Amino acid sequence: MSLKSCYRYLWGEVEQVGWKGWTKMWNFFIPPKVKHFFWQVCSVKLRGRRVDVPDKCVLCLDGAESSNHLFLQCSLARSFWEQKGWLGVGSRDMAFLEWVRNFFSSKNEEQSCEMIMFCWSVWQFRNRKVWHNENVDVDKVAALSRAFLQGWQQAQFQGGAARARLREGTQVWKKPAIGRFKMNVDAAIGADGKRGLGWVIRDSSGIFVAAGWLKHLEFGRP
Template identity: 40%
Template sequence: MSRKRVTQVFRKVWRWEASGRFSVRSCYRRLAGDIQVEGWVGWTEMWNCRLPPKIKSFFWQLCSDCLPTTKNLRSRMVNCQEVCGLCGKDDESVLHLFVRCPVAIEGWKAIGWDVNGAAGGNFLHCLELIFQAKKKPELEKVVWGCWGLWEERNRRVWQNKTLNASQVMFSASCFVDGWLFAQQKDQAKVTALGAQVWRLPKPGWCKMNVDAVRDHTGSWFGWAVRNSSGDFVGGGIKSGRGSCF
């Protein structure tokens, strides 16, 4: 039997890049413990949602665990208190901030979603279950609802201002509705439907806009009040089940 000489080739490979080459970005993500979400099942549904780019960008940061929550900041050696910016009690992880926080729970209830059964141990897994179970309009609610909670968190931390849970969701909903209205290209169609561009009230006056929606899960009535500068003064939501927020 003849022998053949086998040459063993040794090659160094960086396993956290598809090319096998080392990169500072992938090294930083590995050391920081960032979640890799390239293969997440919800990306297609999320990117197809009719939402402002800034909200989609925020949601990508959220799912990538790149948001500057106090827990993430401390993992990057930033000296800060690891406390939730919404409730001021528990540690501020993404799972707590958007699912387990009392403010978040009340906010989701205000738009007809009970998150008690969704509070698992992994935020990304929780989102996967939601995206598999819900239809597109409900998925859009989840995305802009998370954005609204993050905006409120920053408002409380940096501006020392507070909205109640239902106002948080209503304000986020109004922002999305305003963006969708601005995207209307067929102005003739909008005019034919009788839609009008919102105008500022007279100086010293306030204007209240109202809207209502109903589906198989219930009905909701909402209102928003703005002053003559266009600033949000107040608002609220009332559900058809009798709960008033």
Template identity: 35%
Template sequence: MADERKWDIEVIDDLFDDRDSALIKRTPLSIHVNIDSWYWLLDGKGDFTVRSCYRRLQGECSDDHSKLWKKIWAMKLPSKVTHLVWRLCKGCLPTNAALVMKHVNIEAGCPWCHREAETSVHVMFLCDFAKTVWLTAGMAHLVNCFSYETPSAVLQKVFEQGTKDQCVEIAMLCWSIWNRRNRWVWDHVNGSVFGVKNIATHLLREWTEAQIKEESRKIRGEVGDRVWSPPPTGWLKINIDAAVFLDGTIGVGAVIRDDRGCFIGA
């Protein structure tokens, strides 16, 4: 009761259990007598806005998270790796623990160590296999965390403390660890620690080389995809293609078009 600066004992005892009731009653009251009012925590002025609500539902309500999303999408990585890291931070990975929360009838335990529930932070950073991967890669100090931390908090720390190259390598290893996990769960194919690291390194190298070639092609003004060009006026053009199949048979095809691109025959 604000006007009398004391708790409404009857209401507290009616709404809360004995433990919570006792804790509330021990909470000191303000020396100022203020009238209670509604305040929206996600807005600086305390006013509710649809925008702040939408950002909250998207998990992007804080400036820290907004910066994290920008850093993730700004990294020069294969799109499937960037998407995996984003899903990891958003808590969207279909780990066993996450599927159990959605009422899927499976065991929540980790398919590798069988000792802890398979949460996102466990499979990526805390499982014995994952810890060995990070230790071998020399990144253990950057991804060191506790089970109660979220993946977004772990990667936020990585972006703050690690170099750009370290952030890229950690993202690649996250993708490779998840890839290895899926191969074990679905195909019962077991991969080694060095295999996980090599796959990540190889994928990044191939993607980087492809980007360099693409950039070089753009600089030279080359056209990436071949485009059909018409023959001189009054002429016909025949485009042919052939294929050899595994059973030894051969297929041949041809298309005839005129100088206007109109189909003549095949």
């Protein structure tokens, strides 16, 4: 039985899977485990994922933790949606699945992939906060979602599984020597003149280790 067949089998056990938008999501060029995570989030309550869910959101300490809260109502998620101009997709009080439906129908595939990856990253940092009390902010969450997706897509490119779907000019990431780490750095200047610098560190297996950034940099003239 294929992975997609397993998904379809599971769909029959969940009330909300009749929505045709799932077919679109299975074709997105994102990691299968992220698709599975997102399907679970939309189809099953967090408490049904065999994890202990705190009564209160550990990221904002305001409101009971649920899919609706964690990905729509939490101040961390809303900060990112606001940065992207996506708050207008729907009301913060609507069910998360309904919000996702609105998103898929009004945004393109690239934006939908970015949204799904961010939700996955929110869940990763939520777990880090629960188990390691790691500090979390929206920039760190966004950096992980971008780095993980980029690394996965480049791995598919190297394996020849998805060459046609990668944009022309994509540079292939090369692993460092065993026991070493590699840091990739990028900088950008926005339309408003603001400058930023970000970096991602991965180990010799290509696994994400850390990410950082600096915002609103100022450079003097020589």
